[in-house]
Ligand code: HEM
Ligand code: SF4
């Protein structure tokens with residue numbers, strides 16, 4: 001049910017963009033809402049990150065996934081158990097670029113007779129990586145709308161992406177990968193009873209929204225073949241802060257842009273903030289050098305335990321009787 | 330032992346209920362065997378903790394303070410400003426489910442709320458309701474829940490059904506550490522007087538007498554003398570540990586179970602033989618007679634309160650550095666909290682082994698060395714005379730305890746020591762050891778009798794891996810470097826793999842260690858006969 005509602009909601013949003021623009025809301029959907037969305041996104045993310053950063057890290061609690069650095073002749077794991085800041089930085093970087101922890105994923109299953117088997121399970125990792133990277137490439141490719149002349153890097157990515165030269169216009173590999181990966185991520189949430197059980201509306205909605213954005217984009221490029229010159233004029237107007245709405249823009253473009261605006265607005269209030277949070281995770285971005293360097297807790301409370309003197313006072317006679325030395329001796 | 334048979338326990342249904350998880354209803358009566366008894370009022374009173382009373386989870390009315398919702402709300406607000414980890418972990422989870430089947434309690438019970446993601450979601454849903462924009466506006470649609478008495482009861486049930494083992498955090502793409510969430514959730518529960526006796530009694534004892542078991546100094550001394558006598562009988566050598574001796578070079582801290590109960594006492598005997606054979610100038614302390622720290626399962630303030638004694642005593646005795654015995658959660662505290670909480674230990678010296686000259690640079694600030702690091706270094710430098718054939722009656726595997734593995738990364742040191750003192754060593758399957766090790770199922774204060782069914786369930790994945798090496802390699806000894814493990818794994822083995830006994834690593838060191846002036850050994854430290862040796866028949 002949750003997934004149906006999410007899909008319906010995204011469909012309705014697309015229709016709002018589509019018909020809203022036709023009903024004279026071109027400036028609203030093409031200019032005002034994108035600007036608002038961008039502002040909410042930037043301010044929202046900043047507020048989130050500052051919010052996290054303002055809470056201190058009182059203890060250095062890393063998750064060590066390899067050998068510590070101890071004796072010189074024992075080989076330590078510099079990435080999985082970094083003892084330096086550099087190692088920790090590399091750990092986070094690999095986490096961000098390759099989803100390294102997710103790569104560890106395995107599946108435990110109970111067999112007859114009460115035996116567990118553990119097998120590698122890389123599907124989530126592969127789909128997650130496929131989705132994020134194709135999203136990134138699609139995102140970068142959009143620069144061609146925002147910049148004149150098109151930067152060389154963007155043209156290069158574009159060329160690489162359309163390498164197979166199938167179809168007219170050329171089909172981008174990432175368009176397919178993006179839709180397929182999102183489809184898989186959505187499917188697994190429904191197919192696996194355990195995942196269905198833990199999934200909230202807030203898990204289906206972003207997938208549906210991203211799927212809506214990707215599909216409306218695909219329609220624009222391959223089916224309705226929108227007027228790129230007009231779209232580019234709109235886009236450059238937006239980034240140069242001289243927004244205009246040129247004539248002849250396909251209403252589908254407004255649907256697409258409206259969905260992106262919704263994504264931007266939704267982003268800072270949702271789990272999508274993992275994009276920023278992953279860099280700040282204390283279990284990953286700290287070095288396991290606890291015994292080498294003292295970590296300072298800015299709010300270390302002034303707690304004093306049961307002191308020796310109090311203890312000796314209470315057990316004085318027993319200490320004397322059993323010949324355990326007192327403090328004076 | 331629970332009423333259920335092994336066959337009944339392994340019939341686990343992983344199908345989630347039809348009912349949405351956000352509507353809680355726990356029948357404590359029907360779930361006896363899977364929760365722990367509440368803390369006795371006297372322990373809370375002694376410690377000055379809120380809301381001491383007699384109550385049971387099966388009661389309808391838990392006798393909470395009038396304003397309990399406010400207390401928890403304020404407590405959570407305070408902790409959000411104090412712990413970045415908490416805030417971040419509550420915000421970034423994407424419910425990808427990678428952590429789901431990594432928790433031994435989920436694997437052993439099939440209860441979906443034992444998936445780490447849902448365990449955290451129990452708190453996260455309330456956080457959304459009280460602290461996030463989306464939750465305040467959208468309510469349930471955004472996954473927000475009000476903190477009702479039923480939700481609170483569910484917290485009590487599931488946050489005392491997490492052993493804080495941190496296995497889930499190894500697999501999470503954001504490193505979300507559900508153990509940290511459990512720890513802070515337990516802090517909140519403590520604010521309204523929801524705690525368990527198996528945690529609070531040791532805490533109260535430790536505060537007063539110096540150790541969890543409440544052993545007073547004269548009994549402490551008697552116990553140690555008893556073990557010294559036993560050792561003399563087995564080895565013919567009389568060791569002479571000192572207690573509360575000022576001016577010793579090293580203060581030796583061990584978990585109290587090691588000098589009090591089987592099988593820990595054999596590990597303790599191993600320590601005594603080792604330190605005696607070296608002639609280390611060390612002392613034990615009757616005041617700081619506990620390395621363990623059940624504050625870890627209570628609140629950060631309690632960790633600090635109990636841990637205070639360690640540096641306080643080291644300073645009083647005037648030692649140079651501290652050596653620590655085999656214990657998991659003790660080392661989590663010593664490694665990750667002690668220096669920050671009670672340091673700097675500038676009255677101590679950076680530890681150096683007097684026998685090899687090795688400087689333990691990895692402990693330069695905390696000044697506390699793990700005995701496996703210490704012993705591995707000795708063996709590497711050929712300082713110990715070892716006869717591994719004295720362990721030939723044993724076929725040994727090694728259980729990485731959660732905290733040494735996932736909070737320190739002390740993986741190779743104990744293996745190096747083991748390989749040097751036993752001839753038959755076998756690893757359990759790869760996904761069940763090192764950083765992926767499975768919990769004993771009874772840590773974090775859950776190792777009590779009333780919680781037995783849950784312990785056996787939670788311990789099932791570990792027991793399974795032991796059974797695998799038992800069947801494949803005839804393994805009959807499970808070595809570990811944790812005092813809680815030595816107790817809980819023994820129970821676990823008795824139920825699931827009765828052919829296997831549990832011991833510490835230094836018990837096996839003690840078996841193999843050849844001492845000056847010793848008599849020919851016919852038994853190991855447990856008094857069990859050694860395997861027949863080739864040379865013996867000739868003689
Ligand atoms: C530094 C950048 C980012 C990193 C390292 C990152 C990493 C991850 C990882 C490891 C997952 C879990 C695997 C999965 O469930 O697919 C995930 C999930 C997800 N990410 Fe990202 N992400 C980043 C940026 C983004 C951005 C910019 C978006 C969207 C606009 C996004 C959308 C999602 C979504 C929707 C999911 C959930 C997928 C599902 O429900 O199965 N991520 N991310
Ligand atoms: S692995 Fe991490 S992000 Fe994924 S569901 Fe578990 S806690 Fe959430």
Ligand code: SF4
Pocket residue numbers: 431432433434443444445448490491492493494495496497498507508511
């Ligand atoms: S810390 Fe361990 S017991 Fe707790 S949720 Fe994670 S895997 Fe389960």
